[in-house]
Amino acid sequence: xxxxxxxxxxxxxxxxxxxxxxxxxxxxxxxxxxxxxxxxxxxxxxxxxxxxxxxxxxxxxxxxxxxxxxxxxxxxxxxxxxxxxxxxxxxxxxxxxxxxxxxxxxxxxxxxxxxxxxxxxxxxxxxxxxxxxxxxxxxxxxxxxxxxx
Amino acid sequence: xxxxxxxxxxxxxxxxxxxxxxxxxxxxxxxxxxxxxxxxxxxxxxxxxxxxxxxxxxxxxxxxxxxxxxxxxxxxxxxxxxxxxxxxxxxxxxxxxxxxxxxxxxxxxxxxxxxxxxxxxxxxxxxxxxxxxxxxxxxxxxxxxxxxx
DNA sequence: TTAAAATAATACCTCAAGGTATCATTTATG
DNA sequence: CATAAATGATACCTTGAGGTATTATTTTAA
Numbered sequence: 001x002x003x004x005x006x007x008x009x010x011x012x013x014x015x016x017x018x019x020x021x022x023x024x025x026x027x028x029x030x031x032x033x034x035x036x037x038x039x040x041x042x043x044x045x046x047x048x049x050x051x052x053x054x055x056x057x058x059x060x061x062x063x064x065x066x067x068x069x070x071x072x073x074x075x076x077x078x079x080x081x082x083x084x085x086x087x088x089x090x091x092x093x094x095x096x097x098x099x100x101x102x103x104x105x106x107x108x109x110x111x112x113x114x115x116x117x118x119x120x121x122x123x124x125x126x127x128x129x130x131x132x133x134x135x136x137x138x139x140x141x142x143x144x145x146x147x148x149x
Numbered sequence: 150x151x152x153x154x155x156x157x158x159x160x161x162x163x164x165x166x167x168x169x170x171x172x173x174x175x176x177x178x179x180x181x182x183x184x185x186x187x188x189x190x191x192x193x194x195x196x197x198x199x200x201x202x203x204x205x206x207x208x209x210x211x212x213x214x215x216x217x218x219x220x221x222x223x224x225x226x227x228x229x230x231x232x233x234x235x236x237x238x239x240x241x242x243x244x245x246x247x248x249x250x251x252x253x254x255x256x257x258x259x260x261x262x263x264x265x266x267x268x269x270x271x272x273x274x275x276x277x278x279x280x281x282x283x284x285x286x287x288x289x290x291x292x293x294x295x296x297x298x
Numbered sequence: 299t300t301a302a303a304a305t306a307a308t309a310c311c312t313c314a315a316g317g318t319a320t321c322a323t324t325t326a327t328g
Numbered sequence: 329c330a331t332a333a334a335t336g337a338t339a340c341c342t343t344g345a346g347g348t349a350t351t352a353t354t355t356t357a358a
Binding site for chain 3: 329330331332333334335336337338339340341342343344345346347348349350351352353354355356357358
Binding site: 026027028042043045046049056057058059060061062063064 | 302303304305306307
């Protein structure tokens, strides 16, 4: 009933990058601010690049940059970019055909919740998050983690 | 962003048992109707018994029965009975201290969603599900599964 | 042109949720 | 009392998400 860790990470990464949205961010900088396991972060930056939501510049002085205007990127876009297409689409009881055939006893109530969540995620942009105050989405319980390459 | 399979199963099991709430249901009957993997079902029936939401009668002619009035059992109760206490309590970004210390940029919007979900789950009883029509929460894409004990 | 600093690719490891297998225990009934 | 029919306890297997390790590639700049 929560987002996957991968989606949480992606949301934090994109939020962080959006603070300076024209800058080329190095994986190492993101790691030092967000404390996401470094090698996993690296892997995911590549995935996000493949999804097109960020672009990468290889080689020395390389890094990552947000590919579009932060006003045009919704939280739902970010979640989708992680490959998590199934955000709140399933039947409450987990029935495969619920949406198609007969509806389960929770269908209407659950559908309302799903639509609500999707609406909030789709209508909240990175730009809007930024307006809620700088860096308040960065972890505030930072136990220092060492990088190990 | 979905319930655990275990919680889905528990909801289906309880919904099924609620259709005849005074009856002693055998695991085998529940299996034949719901097509939940038999041995996993058996294990979970024992877990639900330990949680107190159902009672078990051992020995020949034994089975399981709902322990309280179905008007008094909410969907949230059932989810909690599976040990899933974390239903929609977490920070959107996954920060540990968000609720306590500084709030993340999504705190208010997300809190509203969480409260909404919890309110619906806590206020919907098994009795109410039953009113939505008999057995419409039973799987309708039943591929016959064999039991193997 | 070579070394250093960055990302990319690939393969592997770990752990918990979901699922399976086996044996033990309880109880009704012939 | 013995058997069958039910649940209980316990241990193990499987799979995918999350995480790690190693090597390759790209690019800048001394």
